Amino acid sequence: MPCIEWIGVGKNVPVATPPGRAFRKRTMNLSLMSNRVAAHYAGAGHAGIVGNNAADLGGLCRRKPKSRLCPFERVCNDRWKRSSTVVVDRPDEGFGRDELVTALERGELVAHFQPKLDLREASLxxxxxxxxxxxPRLGLVxxxxxxxxxxxxxxxxxxxxxxxxxxxxxxxxWRRAGRNLQVAINVEWPSVEDGSLLSELNxxxxxxxxxxxxxQVELSEQSPIRDKAAALMQIQAIRKAGYSVAIDDFGMENASLQLLRELECDVVKLDRSLVRGIDRHPRAAMMLAGLVRLATSLGAEIVAEGVExxxxxxxxxxxxxxQMQGFLFSPALSGAELNRRYC
Structure with a gap:
């Protein structure tokens, strides 16, 4: 596939047509406004992401066709590498309760923030x-x-x-700095069912x-629902209070459509399994387009996860x-690093 060209602020971006597909070429406006986000592709077929200074804006960057985004700890940008490396792809090591309690008390468990890109406005x-x-011993885990x-x-x-x-x-x-960004937080169904989540949120x-x-409250399909009636009632209360609700990992479980039918939500986040390889499988691409139409008809937004x-x-x-999120745009960053790159 010919590479997509990102041509800086206010320019049009030709979206290439995959080989053998009947897709019509079109362009997307990439006016990035004050977000100062521009795609930047580093050499050797590896993708460095996200311009963080004015010099990146208006620049035309390409990468080799068919090159794949490497894990972000191997990105060519050394500064990115130093600030964002996470130990990944390792099994649960059986950490003990005392060690975890100590980690919580010491503030060792920290929130990083993965940006989401609005594909209509090309903005954060x-x-x-x-x-x-x-x-303290293993680094960022x-x-x-x-x-x-x-x-x-x-x-x-x-x-x-x-x-x-x-x-x-x-x-x-962020608000004190003039930025209004919504943060999505992953929660489990039990805290929704017993009403404790809404109380803590408020x-x-x-x-x-x-x-x-x-x-925004993200509820995973993989989390079991014990009392569906209570859960649905609490979700209504959470939305009525003004919080946004998202179904996370949509497509992972057999009951996906049933949950979507019964649960009023604002966002449907497609599991990575529905995104992976859509350029190579026409049926997968057609399913994706159908899900977008379905979610839109229900008044929900579609977010594609794990785009690489x-x-x-x-x-x-x-x-x-x-919307989309994934390593093609950015990994999860500390608040300070996200501020430096985007705000």
Whole structure:
């Protein structure tokens, strides 16, 4: 596939047509306004992402056809590498409860924020809070290595409270700097069902002097629902209070469409499995376009997760997908790093 060209502020970007596809070529306006976001492709077929100074704007950058985004800890930009490296792809190491409690008390579990890109406006539309462990011995550790232990030891409510408070702290800092970014926070269904989530949301938002619209609640399909009636009633209350609600990991479970039918939500986040390889599978691309139309008819936005290649991005644009997040745009960043690059 010929590479997509990102041509800076106010320019048009030709979206290439994948080989063998009948897609019509079109252009997308990339007016990035004050976000100062421009795509930048580093050499050797590896993608460095996101311009962070005025020199990046208006620049025409290309990368080799069919090159794939490397894991972000190997990105050519050394400064990016130093600030964003996370230990990934390692199994749960069976961390003990005492060690995890100590980590929570010391503030070692920290929220990083993965930006979301609005594909209609080519602008930063919000962020998702993703937890990391700044381990004193192992360095910055990804959640795959400790989240199961957190759940096993019954510490998920404490972790949710920690991430919520850190997210509100970041939102408040952004608002004081003139930026209104919504933060999405991952929660589990049990905290929704018993009403504790709404109560904590309201208390925390009030304590920081914020408004509910600054937060989005992400509910994963993989999290079991024990009391569906209570859960649906609480979701209605959460939305009525002003918080946005998203179905996360959509497409992972067999009950996806049933949940979408019963649950009123604002956002549907497509699981990576529905995005991977859409440029190579016509049926997958048609399914994606159908899901976009379905979500739109229900009054919800579609966010594609885990976007890693230009080919996938081209198909998302053709389908009319509303937003995307993934390494092609940016990994999760600390609040300070995100401020430096985007704000």
């Amino acid at each position: 539309s919000g962020v998702e809070a993703l937890v990391r462990w700044q381990h 990804g959640p795959d290595r400790f989240i199961d232990a957190i759940k096993r030891h019954g510490l998920l409510p404490q972790l949710t409270s920690t991430v919520l408070a850190q997210s509100c702290t970041q939102v408040l800092a 208390q925390t938002v009030a304590a920081f002097g914020l408004v509910p619209e600054c937060l 290649t230009e080919d996938e991005l081209g198909c998302l644009l053709e389908s009319g997908c509303h």
